[in-house]
Amino acid sequence: MIFLELVLQNFGPYKGRHVINLDISPRGEHGHQRPILLLGGKNGGGKTTLMDALRLALYGHRAQCSNRGNLSYGDFLTQCVNSHASPHEKTRIELVFEHIENDIPVKYRIVRTWERNPKDGKDQLGILGDDDTWPVDALANIWDEYIENLLPLGISNLFLFDGEQVKELAEQEIPPPIVVDAIRNLLGLELAERLAIDLDILINRKRKELAEEKELYNLEEIEQKLQKLQQEYEKESKNLVSRQAELKLAKEQEQEATDKFISEGGKIAAERSYLEKQVRQKSSEIEQICSNLRELAGGVLPLALIQPILIQAQNQGEKELQVRQAQIAKDILKQRDKRLLNFVNNLGLSKEKIEKIQAFLIEDEGYPKNLQLQCEEAWLLADEKALSQLGNVIYYLQNAQATAKQQLAIVKVKEEEISGLEKQMLQAASPEEYKELRQAVQIAQKKVAEALANCETVRRRLAELEVAMENLKKKLKDYTESTIKRKNKEHIITASAKVQETLKLFRERLTLRKLNKLETEVTKCFRYLLHKSDLVHSITIDTKTFGLFLYDQQSKVVPKHRLSAGEKQMLAIAFLWSLARVSNRHLPVVIDTPLGRLDSSHRNNLVERYFPFASHQVILLSTDTEIGPKEVSALRQIDAIAREYLLQYDSSTRQTTVIENKYFW
Numbered sequence: 001m002i003f004l005e006l007v008l009q010n011f012g013p014y015k016g017r018h019v020i021n022l023d024i025s026p027r028g029e030h031g032h033q034r035p036i037l038l039l040g041g042k043n044g045g046g047k048t049t050l051m052d053a054l055r056l057a058l059y060g061h062r063a064q065c066s067n068r069g070n071l072s073y074g075d076f077l078t079q080c081v082n083s084h085a086s087p088h089e090k091t092r093i094e095l096v097f098e099h100i101e102n103d104i105p106v107k108y109r110i111v112r113t114w115e116r117n118p119k120d121g122k123d124q125l126g127i128l129g130d131d132d133t134w135p136v137d138a139l140a141n142i143w144d145e146y147i148e149n150l151l152p153l154g155i156s157n158l159f160l161f162d163g164e165q166v167k168e169l170a171e172q173e174i175p176p177p178i179v180v181d182a183i184r185n186l187l188g189l190e191l192a193e194r195l196a197i198d199l200d201i202l203i204n205r206k207r208k209e210l211a212e213e214k215e216l217y218n219l220e221e222i223e224q225k226l227q228k229l230q231q232e233y234e235k236e237s238k239n240l241v242s243r244q245a246e247l248k249l250a251k252e253q254e255q256e257a258t259d260k261f262i263s264e265g266g267k268i269a270a271e272r273s274y275l276e277k278q279v280r281q282k283s284s285e286i287e288q289i290c291s292n293l294r295e296l297a298g299g300v301l302p303l304a305l306i307q308p309i310l311i312q313a314q315n316q317g318e319k320e321l322q323v324r325q326a327q328i329a330k331d332i333l334k335q336r337d338k339r340l341l342n343f344v345n346n347l348g349l350s351k352e353k354i355e356k357i358q359a360f361l362i363e364d365e366g367y368p369k370n371l372q373l374q375c376e377e378a379w380l381l382a383d384e385k386a387l388s389q390l391g392n393v394i395y396y397l398q399n400a401q402a403t404a405k406q407q408l409a410i411v412k413v414k415e416e417e418i419s420g421l422e423k424q425m426l427q428a429a430s431p432e433e434y435k436e437l438r439q440a441v442q443i444a445q446k447k448v449a450e451a452l453a454n455c456e457t458v459r460r461r462l463a464e465l466e467v468a469m470e471n472l473k474k475k476l477k478d479y480t481e482s483t484i485k486r487k488n489k490e491h492i493i494t495a496s497a498k499v500q501e502t503l504k505l506f507r508e509r510l511t512l513r514k515l516n517k518l519e520t521e522v523t524k525c526f527r528y529l530l531h532k533s534d535l536v537h538s539i540t541i542d543t544k545t546f547g548l549f550l551y552d553q554q555s556k557v558v559p560k561h562r563l564s565a566g567e568k569q570m571l572a573i574a575f576l577w578s579l580a581r582v583s584n585r586h587l588p589v590v591i592d593t594p595l596g597r598l599d600s601s602h603r604n605n606l607v608e609r610y611f612p613f614a615s616h617q618v619i620l621l622s623t624d625t626e627i628g629p630k631e632v633s634a635l636r637q638i639d640a641i642a643r644e645y646l647l648q649y650d651s652s653t654r655q656t657t658v659i660e661n662k663y664f665w
Contacts, residue, residue: 001150001587002617003054004107007094010085012049013649013656017092020050020658024617024642034642036611036635037619038627040663041647046656047621048162050647051592052080055160057095057110059153060125062144064178066162074121081116084655090115099150106130108139151587154185158580159615163593169575170568173560174547179576183546186514186583196503203496226472233465240458247451254444260437279421282414289407289414300393301400310397314390317382337361508543514582515541521578522548529570529605535563548575566602573606577614588617595626607631612640624664632663 003022008014022037041047048066055063061073068076081091090113098107109128125143127136139146147153157165157178168176175183204223303310340361344354382390523539530536537553548571550558563571580589594611595603607627611618612635620627627635635641646659 001097001099001585003095003097003588003619005094005096005109006050006053006057007092008050008053009092010082010089011053011080011091011093012082013046013654014049014658015082015084015655018658020645021643021660022617022619032639033616034640035614035616035618036641037617037643037645038632038635038641038663039619039621039645039647040624040627041621041656042623042649045647045649047592047623047647049656050621051160051162051590053093054095054590055156056080057093057112058147058151058156060112060123060144062153064153064157072121074118077114077118077121077123078116081114082655084653087116108136110143151585152185155182155579155583155585158182158186158576158583159585159587160590161576162591162621163595166569166572166576169572170565174542174545175575179579180546182579186579196500199496199500199503203493222472222476226469226476229465229469229472233462233469236458236462236465240455240462243451243455243458247448247455250444250447250451254441254448257437257440257444260440279418282418282421286411286414286418289411293404293407296400296404299400300397301404303393303397304401307394307397310390310394313380313382314387314394317380317387317390320380320382321384321387511543515543518578518582521582522575525574525578525581526571529574529602529609530567535567564599566598569598570602570606573610577610580615586616588619589615590619590621592621593626594620594622595631603631604634607634608638611635612638629665632665 002024005022006020007017008020009017020039024033024035024037039047039050052063052065052067055065065076067079071079077091085091092111092113094112095110096107097110098105100106107130111126111128112123113126114123125140127140127143128134129136151159165176165178169179174180341354341358344357519539519541522541523536526536526539534553536550536558537555538551540549540551541547542549548560550560550563550571552558560568580587591614595606598606611620632641644661644663646662646664648657648659649655650657
């Protein structure tokens with residue numbers, strides 16, 4: 001199957017008629033097929049609308065479009081009408097595709113048209129043949145069955161997917177329900193499950209045929225109760241989805257209220273009393289320090305004003321004391337010299353020797369003379385006790401100065417802390433604003449609590465219904481086994497039960513067989529896409545949840561949280577790619593916002609190894625930040641792009657124009 005053309009008329013932001021040629025038949029310079037159709041547009045420019053158009057053209061009211069939500073099909077069609085379109089103009093989608101039918105290529109054009117507030121809430125479907133002129137009414141009547149054979153809705157998400165789907169698949173431990181359904185469809189499990197349901201219907205039908213009149217009444221009563229419970233269960237399941245949506249919205253509103261409470265000073269206002277207490281405490285500490293400083297000022301600290309004079313007096317007193325001590329020593333030496341000369345004269349030495357001794361003694365008196373000179377400058381005349389007291393005063397004064405400096409530094413720090421606290425209090429909301437912000441947070445919290453309670457109530461009711469249904473099924477089974485077992489046609493029920501057991505075994509073996517092939521393909525695709533080929537050696541898939549388990553070369557589990565965000569996305573893409581390849585269906589691949597949070601290395605691998613080989617036709621819907629100049633240059637260099645389009649969005653008119661043969665660069 002290959003898409004050839006997409007036509008949009010007054011659909012979403014596409015006002016008027018827009019024709020997009022999707023044909024990839026023009027080959028490259030070397031004659032090889034160029035599979036990629038590149039459509040660029042910024043966020044909100046109409047890329048997802050193109051994806052919705054493809055799904056809508058193929059599946060109509062069954063299409064899983066991005067912005068449909070819980071809307072009815074008629075409301076959704078009305079929502080898709082271009083806001084500037086004339087009330088008399090119809091909205092139209094056309095999709096031309098080609099596929100092989102009985103070994104012959106055939107071409108069909110799907111045409112869906114509707115107007116605002118369509119009659120009966122439906123569109124008008126037409127299927128045109130090869131020459132686009134004659135309608136194929138018979139095919140239009142069975143279109144849902146026909147397209148299921150070409151591209152089943154259950155596996156369409158493996159070929160038409162977007163970045164959000166990849167992100168969801170990458171972040172969850174087990175695949176989301178959409179992917180699980182696609183896997184079941186791909187593995188053929190839905191056929192086995194449908195057969196099991198048909199067998200249950202057959203068994204119940206035979207029970208009614210074999211039961212007596214009273215037994216039939218009882219059986220019908222049990223079945224009616226079971227049916228009623230099943231209907232209520234379905235209703236409560238939908239109710240749970242609605243309640244969960246309300247809970248999500250309530251949590252978002254609570255977060256907004258909390259963020260506003262913090263940003264507008266509500267949190268600081270709530271802590272005002274604590275901040276004021278901190279200010280008072282630090283002010284009290286400052287006052288205590290000031291009191292200590294006053295005590296220091298009442299002691300020796302004022303002498304710091306004359307500290308140089310005190311030190312000068314101490315130095316002068318010590319010098320004068322040394323001079324006085326030297327004078328005493330000089331007097332003692334003079335007396336000794338006099339006795340020495342008298343002694344020498346009595347020895348009868350020559351006059352010449354006596355004169356030399358006398359000259360030496362006179363010369364030795366030089367130091368005492370210097371001291372005598374200094375002594376003549378003395379003015380303090382302090383004794384040793386006074387000098388000792390002066391030294392003590394200077395010592396205590398220095399200690400007091402150090403203590404005062406330390407205390408003043410502490411005061412400065414405390415004052416800065418008080419200034420910071422006062423600035424915080426200035427940012428606090430007023431009492432009226434605080435009350436309003438606090439009430440908003442409390443209301444939001446109350447809504448969250450109510451939403452949680454509602455969800456829990458619905459969950460409990462669902463659990464009760466499950467128990468009640470199981471009891472009725474058991475009762476129905478017990479009733480049948482005890483009553484109808486004696487009937488002549490018991491072998492039908494017994495045989496059916498055996499078939500169910502065989503079918504269960506068949507399902508398990510089929511799952512294992514298909515999953516083994518899928519595991520091999522996922523491992524090969526992931527290792528091919530990943531730039532770290534030694535990170536993962538093999539990948540296995542859980543047979544119940546279809547969750548992925550990664551193993552290294554030593555067969556040890558590689559926790560998924562060890563993978564980077566980009567590696568997780570590559571794993572998700574490899575998973576989708578392998579599922580598409582295992583399906584053995586020759587179908588186009590359409591990818592919306594393909595690169596997401598990938599780093600440059602992963603981007604290169606995806607551009608070079610995935611996009612050109614994802615399928616025979618690959619339609620990329622990208623922003624300018626995903627497939628940028630480097631990526632588009634790489635694709636052009638390997639001649640992989642067949643056509644390029646730019647979705648030019650005008651924000652003033654909220655309209656999109658399709659420009660052919662142009663990309664962002």
